[in-house]
Amino acid sequence: xxxxxxxxxxxxxxxxxxxxxxxxxxxxxxxxxxxxxxxxxxxxxxxxxxxxxxxxxxxxxxxxxxxxxxxxxxxxxxxxxxxxxxxxxxxxxxxxxxxxxxxxxxxxxxxxxxxxxxxxxxxxxxxxxxxxxxxxxxxxxxxxxxxxxxxxxxxxxxxxxxxxxxxxxxxxxxxxxxxxxxxxxxxxxxxxxxxxxxxxxxxxxxxxxxxxxxxxxxxxxxxxxxxxxxxxxxxxxxxxxxxxxxxxxxxxxxxxxxxxxxxxxxxxxxxxxxxxxxxxxxxxxxxxxxxxxxxxxxxxxxxxxxxxxxxxxxxxxxxxxxxxxxxxxxxxxxxxxxxxxxxxxxxxxxxxxxxxxxxxxxxxxxxxxxxxxxxxxxxxxxxxxx
Ligand code: HEM
Numbered sequence: 385x386x387x388x389x390x391x392x393x394x395x396x397x398x399x400x401x402x403x404x405x406x407x408x409x410x411x412x413x414x415x416x417x418x419x420x421x422x423x424x425x426x427x428x429x430x431x432x433x434x435x436x437x438x439x440x441x442x443x444x445x446x447x448x449x450x451x452x453x454x455x456x457x458x459x460x461x462x463x464x465x466x467x468x469x470x471x472x473x474x475x476x477x478x479x480x481x482x483x484x485x486x487x488x489x490x491x492x493x494x495x496x497x498x499x500x501x502x503x504x505x506x507x508x509x510x511x512x513x514x515x516x517x518x519x520x521x522x523x524x525x526x527x528x529x530x531x532x533x534x535x536x537x538x539x540x541x542x543x544x545x546x547x548x549x550x551x552x553x554x555x556x557x558x559x560x561x562x563x564x565x566x567x568x569x570x571x572x573x574x575x576x577x578x579x580x581x582x583x584x585x586x587x588x589x590x591x592x593x594x595x596x597x598x599x600x601x602x603x604x605x606x607x608x609x610x611x612x613x614x615x616x617x618x619x620x621x622x623x624x625x626x627x628x629x630x631x632x633x634x635x636x637x638x639x640x641x642x643x644x645x646x647x648x649x650x651x652x653x654x655x656x657x658x659x660x661x662x663x664x665x666x667x668x669x670x671x672x673x674x675x676x677x678x679x680x681x682x683x684x685x686x687x688x689x690x691x692x693x694x695x696x697x698x699x700x701x702x703x704x705x706x707x708x709x710x711x712x713x714x715x716x717x718x719x720x721x722x723x724x725x726x727x728x729x730x731x732x733x734x735x736x737x738x739x740x741x742x743x744x745x746x747x748x749x750x751x752x753x754x755x756x757x758x759x760x761x762x763x764x765x766x767x768x769x770x
Pocket of ligand 1: 475476486607610611612614615618650651652655656711712714715718719720722726
């Protein structure tokens with residue numbers, strides 16, 4: 385006999401508001417506690433009381449179901465809906481329309497096309513400071529310049545791009561506030577640059593690829609928002625890990641360093657869907673409309689899936705991890721559109737950095753719209769003779 389969601393384990397609640405307060409103030413502790421209780425009950429799912437039925441799963445089986453079954457796990461009512469920056473384009477489209485839309489966008493974000501942009505993005509990387517610097521602030525600045533180069537051949541008004549993306553970094557509710565004037569200015573700038581490309585018969589930057597597609601200007605705006613903080617936070621943490629573990633600082637090791645960085649600190653720490661119909665999961669009936677969550681953060685640190693999960697060890701990547709355990713870019717049909725772009729930008733940046741040492745700072749993960757370090761992350765170049 386199937387039981388209802390209320391039979392699932394849950395983290396401790398607070399009288400009156402369930403999990404809402406902890407969800408807002410310390411969500412990582414909350415979900416870690418939920419996962420520990422689910423494991424203790426030999427399960428892979430726990431519930432959260434967020435004002436509507438919500439469940440969080442972290443096993444490979446749950447991840448595969450949520451990411452592969454787009455008919456059941458719908459994006460339309462997910463958390464992205466409440467953030468105007470992410471509320472649109474391919475991010476909110478669902479099966480059956482989603483696949484076609486992605487199919488049109490994928491070639492522009494594939495490896496072959498990105499390699500054609502590489503000379504331009506490499507040239508746009510800001511110089512590395514000669515003395516001590518905050519890797520978080522520098523990564524922020526560098527990623528803005530790199531995205532401007534990849535999307536717009538560095539022709540987008542840099543101050544406007546900064547103003548557009550800065551609120552995403554702030555705690556809730558700032559990213560969820562409507563900004564019609566700012567969005568209109570951004571769309572005007574995107575339109576101006578798109579027309580310039582049409583006038584000169586095309587181009588090879590990402591705007592040239594996206595602009596002719598249906599809804600292409602919206603896709604440009606929404607994907608930029610998805611690109612910036614995620615890539616900034618991944619780059620900042622990668623630099624910090626390299627400064628703390630300098631023996632891994634060489635281009636041959638950087639791919640494993642990036643994988644390990646994203647395992648421990650996945651910027652997309654939690655993904656959400658809504659159930660399109662009732663679903664039976666290991667004897668529990670999950671109701672239509674429930675919020676269904678997966679967490680690259682929990683799966684990447686699950687002691688059942690990883691040896692010494694809290695240890696930074698790029699060497700573990702000599703072996704393949706279990707399928708559906710490592711999901712910093714999601715998976716399935718909705719796999720991150722910018723996965724290759726982010727990897728290319730980050731690996732090129734790491735290759736350009738001198739040997740570094742960590743000076744000090746606060747790498748504590750701060751979960752907001754994306755997961756990033758509290759900062760600063762102060763590092764310094766190591767002199768050649770040191
Ligand atoms: C290290 C950097 C990045 C990380 C960790 C990351 C992470 C993710 C994750 C986890 C998802 C899946 C969300 C879900 O299933 O709920 C996703 C989707 C997406 N990402 Fe990224 N992302 C990164 C960089 C980028 C970049 C550079 C772009 C620029 C194009 C981008 C654009 C998108 C888009 C448009 C989607 C939605 C895809 C769809 O639903 O079909 N991301 N990303």
